[in-house]
Amino acid sequence: MSTWSRNNRLPALATLALTLMAAAIALIFFYAPLDEDGLNQKIFYFHVPIAFTAYACFGWGGWKALRHLWKGDEDADLESYVAIHLGVIFGVLTLVTGSIWARYRWGHWWVWSEDQLVLFLVLFLFYCAYFMLRYSLPPGPQRANLSAVYALFGVALIPVSILAIRLSQRFIHPIAFDEGGPNMAGSQFFTFCVAVLAMFAVAATLYHLELAGKRLDIRLRELREALQ
């Protein structure tokens, strides 16, 4: 990677995220038409992209964990940790925004008998436990390897969680996509795509920001050890 792109990646990503987020909000409130769900449908443009971002972060964390185990890349362990940390934050947002939507649409904050809700909660709690495992071990190769194996196991839960929305029987969790393509008008689909890109850009910015902070922290610790 060139020095220019390394030095300017974070400001460029932040600018992209800000631009896309502003565009997404403008499209959501001034362009996308309302459907039978009414104004409440505007929640969909944030809730679903946030859920996709959480899955993407967990998937990216799993990929980095695989790279750590496969290639012995030490930096990949840190990258996997940061991706899972962000995935958990987006997971919290998925649960909260989904609960607010469900409260209005279904009249309940949470329904324990619903597979898609419970499975997403299981996936979220699984990744919360990742931090308990990680911090119960001293820093070193053992911690990195065990964390990587755990992160890889979690990736198997992602398709189960997505499929559960389709298998849902009792309440009807809206399905944005089926075999025939997107279940929405062209303008709604365009708005949705911009919202997904905006959320991915926000996640990428936060990922590189946290990663830069963690790398700086490690280098400072090494410097302190060298000086003392």
Next chain:
Amino acid sequence: MTTEEKYVAAVYLVVFIVLLAYVFIIALKLQRLERELAELAELALRKKEEPEQKAVAVG
């Protein structure tokens, strides 16, 4: 404001508050790193001065 509008506003507010809190935590961390860097720079300067002082004393 209708109940529906309140729910929509709540969702967008929660998202922005959580993201802002995240950026705030990162900013606090960067502040701590800046402090540590200043301490290390001071330590490095002291280490650099120490051998020079010793050299003067011997000479």
